[in-house]
Amino acid sequence: MAIDERRAGGGxxxxxxxxxxxxxxxxxxxxxxxxYVTAGFPSxxxxxxxxxxxxxAGADVxxxxxxxxxxxxxxxxxxxxxxxxxxxxxxxxxxxxxxxRFRSRSDVPVVVFSYLNPLxxxxxxxxxxxxxDAGADGLLxxxxxxxxxxxxxxQLVQSPLDSVRLAAPTTPPGRLAEIARASQGFxxxxxxxxxxxxxxxxxxxxxxxxxxxxxxxxxxxxAGFGISSPAQARxxxxxxxxxxxxxxxxxxxxxxxxxxxxxxxRALRRALD
Amino acid sequence: xxxxxRGEPGRFGGYGGRYVPETLVPALDELSVAYAAASADPEFxxxxxxxxxxxxxxxxxLYRARRLEAACGVxxxxxxxEDLNHTGAHKINxxxxxxxxxxxxxxxxxxxxxxxxxxxxATATACALFDLDCVVYMGVEDIERQxxxxxxxxxxxxxxxxxxxxxxxxxDATNEALRxxxxxxxxxxxxxxxxxxPHPFPRIVRDFQAVIGREARRQFLEAEGxxxxxxxACVGGGSNAMGMFHAFVDDEGVDLIxxxxxxHGVGTGKSSASLAEGRPGVLHGSLxxxxxxxxxxxxxxxxxxxxxxxxxxxxxxxxxxDSGRARYxxxxxxxxxxxxxxxxRLEGIVPALESAHALAWVQEAGRRGxxxxxxxxxxxxxxxxxxxxxxxxxGWRGD
Numbered sequence: 001m002a003i004d005e006r007r008a009g010g011g012x013x014x015x016x017x018x019x020x021x022x023x024x025x026x027x028x029x030x031x032x033x034x035x036y037v038t039a040g041f042p043s044x045x046x047x048x049x050x051x052x053x054x055x056x057a058g059a060d061v062x063x064x065x066x067x068x069x070x071x072x073x074x075x076x077x078x079x080x081x082x083x084x085x086x087x088x089x090x091x092x093x094x095x096x097x098x099x100x101r102f103r104s105r106s107d108v109p110v111v112v113f114s115y116l117n118p119l120x121x122x123x124x125x126x127x128x129x130x131x132x133d134a135g136a137d138g139l140l141x142x143x144x145x146x147x148x149x150x151x152x153x154x155q156l157v158q159s160p161l162d163s164v165r166l167a168a169p170t171t172p173p174g175r176l177a178e179i180a181r182a183s184q185g186f187x188x189x190x191x192x193x194x195x196x197x198x199x200x201x202x203x204x205x206x207x208x209x210x211x212x213x214x215x216x217x218x219x220x221x222x223a224g225f226g227i228s229s230p231a232q233a234r235x236x237x238x239x240x241x242x243x244x245x246x247x248x249x250x251x252x253x254x255x256x257x258x259x260x261x262x263x264x265x266r267a268l269r270r271a272l273d
Numbered sequence: 274x275x276x277x278x279r280g281e282p283g284r285f286g287g288y289g290g291r292y293v294p295e296t297l298v299p300a301l302d303e304l305s306v307a308y309a310a311a312s313a314d315p316e317f318x319x320x321x322x323x324x325x326x327x328x329x330x331x332x333x334x335l336y337r338a339r340r341l342e343a344a345c346g347v348x349x350x351x352x353x354x355e356d357l358n359h360t361g362a363h364k365i366n367x368x369x370x371x372x373x374x375x376x377x378x379x380x381x382x383x384x385x386x387x388x389x390x391x392x393x394x395a396t397a398t399a400c401a402l403f404d405l406d407c408v409v410y411m412g413v414e415d416i417e418r419q420x421x422x423x424x425x426x427x428x429x430x431x432x433x434x435x436x437x438x439x440x441x442x443x444x445d446a447t448n449e450a451l452r453x454x455x456x457x458x459x460x461x462x463x464x465x466x467x468x469x470x471p472h473p474f475p476r477i478v479r480d481f482q483a484v485i486g487r488e489a490r491r492q493f494l495e496a497e498g499x500x501x502x503x504x505x506a507c508v509g510g511g512s513n514a515m516g517m518f519h520a521f522v523d524d525e526g527v528d529l530i531x532x533x534x535x536x537h538g539v540g541t542g543k544s545s546a547s548l549a550e551g552r553p554g555v556l557h558g559s560l561x562x563x564x565x566x567x568x569x570x571x572x573x574x575x576x577x578x579x580x581x582x583x584x585x586x587x588x589x590x591x592x593x594x595d596s597g598r599a600r601y602x603x604x605x606x607x608x609x610x611x612x613x614x615x616x617x618r619l620e621g622i623v624p625a626l627e628s629a630h631a632l633a634w635v636q637e638a639g640r641r642g643x644x645x646x647x648x649x650x651x652x653x654x655x656x657x658x659x660x661x662x663x664x665x666x667x668g669w670r671g672d
Contacts, residue, residue, distance in 0.1 A: 068569075068570065073455065075452070121554060142294060145294070148291050170296050
């Protein structure tokens with residue numbers, strides 16, 4: 001993979017930790033590995049262990065999910081993890097506290113991944129300050145598409161956090177360009193039309209779509225949704241700047257515990273090299 | 274985010290909007306365009322009007338309920354008989370319109386959520402008529418308490434998919450319908466059943482339901498020679514209320530009164546009164562009043578009436594509340610069940626338990642002496658589905 005200076009920063013500002021990490025990856029010609037974790041599943045103590053393990057396994061950026069009662073973009077695995085995290089008493093303060101503890105021991109960039117309502121309930125301005133103080137590097141709001149709320153989106157763009165935006169296979173080209181311009185840190189490409197969840201097959205069109213998206217995007221492009229095995233991660237890593245793996249890790253955590261999930265993360269990282 | 278006027282399309286005051294996963298944005302754009310084109314097409318309107326007249330049975334009567342008046346101490350009280358629509362509720366006004374939009378967009382598959390099953394039945398009916406595939410998501414709790422409508426949907430050729438997540442009620446069914454739409458948006462139209470969801474749904478559903486208030490206003494003037502002092506309707510998501518209110522919004526002397534379901538009572542933690550107890554939040558694609566905890570997690574709603582058992586409410590109601598144009602009150606399970614029995618005994622009309630909330634408020638306000646006629650009440654649906662739950666049914670007793 002060629003070194004591409006364009007991909008380092010973005011949005012007319014100095015690259016943050018996420019941009020620097022992608023620049024390092026690009027310089028080394030390696031695709032990035034971006035694991036997703038539902039904070040508080042099955043408990044915040046497990047999340048702390050898992051975050052440390054993922055950093056050690058070579059995660060380039062970690063997506064830390066804020067559990068929500070009504071995760072409409074998520075399939076059964078992440079729905080269940082959210083429900084159990086909430087049953088275990090996980091709060092937004094608890095999530096930020098786990099993040100701050102992780103940050104004191106690791107410099108792996110973290111993108112907070114959330115539905116809008118928990119952040120809106122806290123107050124966006126307050127949340128952005130608290131998340132930055134806790135050491136978050138980026139924010140991705142699942143149900144805030146580009147253009148939905150310009151005043152709110154302006155707050156996100158002006159915050160110290162990178163505002164990571166999503167594009168999907170249904171997004172038409174003109175809008176795709178708009179989303180690519182708006183996204184900070186990296187652009188998250190939804191690899192399939194559907195909710196999150198591990199899948200046996202990747203779509204045939206994915207490689208072609210990703211090459212078109214990367215041509216449009218001034219920032220690196222990470223692909224996620226449905227990537228579950230090291231073999232799939234390798235395929236995606238060949239055509240994207242990073243592969244995001246969520247449900248497969250959450251499934252493994254649920255079935256076999258933190259050590260086993262970290263083991264899967266190592267295998268995914270190896271497959272991408 | 275809340276409050277304040279905003280120029281963006283799809284906003285009611287600061288409420289509404291389009292807070293959805295990116296995957297759905299193009300479909301919502303497509304729907305907005307298709308709806309604008311249909312609205313400008315006289316053939317669309319005449320097609321829908323013809324169906325309303327010959328298939329649905331519109332205009333529905335405005336009926337003066339004299340024995341109810343005597344019992345409530347309010348007169349005159351006119352009932353807008355949406356229960357007499359084909360399929361037994363106002364829901365068909367919306368589903369026929371949206372099915373026609375789906376045909377215009379070339380989408381052969383329809384999905385819907387349902388609580389009481391009235392919207393599910395109305396969607397299944399429209400799909401049978403227009404030869405569209407139909408999948409209806411319904412919470413397992415609601416399947417149990419509204420089983421008559423589950424059978425009706427099956428008979429009409431729809432597939433009812435049970436939803437076990439959460440409390441197994443309307444909110445959970447809506448989550449699952451949204452997930453289906455995200456996965457199948459290319460060939461599927463989501464017929465949302467109330468004035469909720471992302472833009473343009475709250476507007477489209479209101480427009481299709483506005484026929485209720487247009488007819489009622491004209492009929493009221495014919496019957497009484499004046500406008501009502503109060504127009505009353507139950508509010509879950511709020512589609513019958515919005516449909517009833519819309520024609521009266523500019524009539525300054527007419528009080529608009531929305532009756533939410535208080536369940537076990539406001540403040541007990543077992544109610545569906547989002548406007549009374551909620552605060553602004555984002556659920557199912559729009560910003561509106563929402564029952565939620567301090568951390569922004571959605572609180573489960575409760576009502577004996579499955580169609581009102583929802584923690585959110587349409588964004589236009591949120592705006593009407595904040596602007597003071599409409600007033601929102603609430604009635605508990607027990608009062609609604611009493612009104613259900615009362616209307617059956619006094620007028621020979623078995624109302625839906627949902628609609629009984631509006632009747633119960635009129636009765637209560639009349640007894641308190643705080644309401645004088647003339648009044649128009651939207652009787653949004655009939656209560657066959659609620660019959661037989663008087664002995665041991667949880668929904669009926671409200672526990």
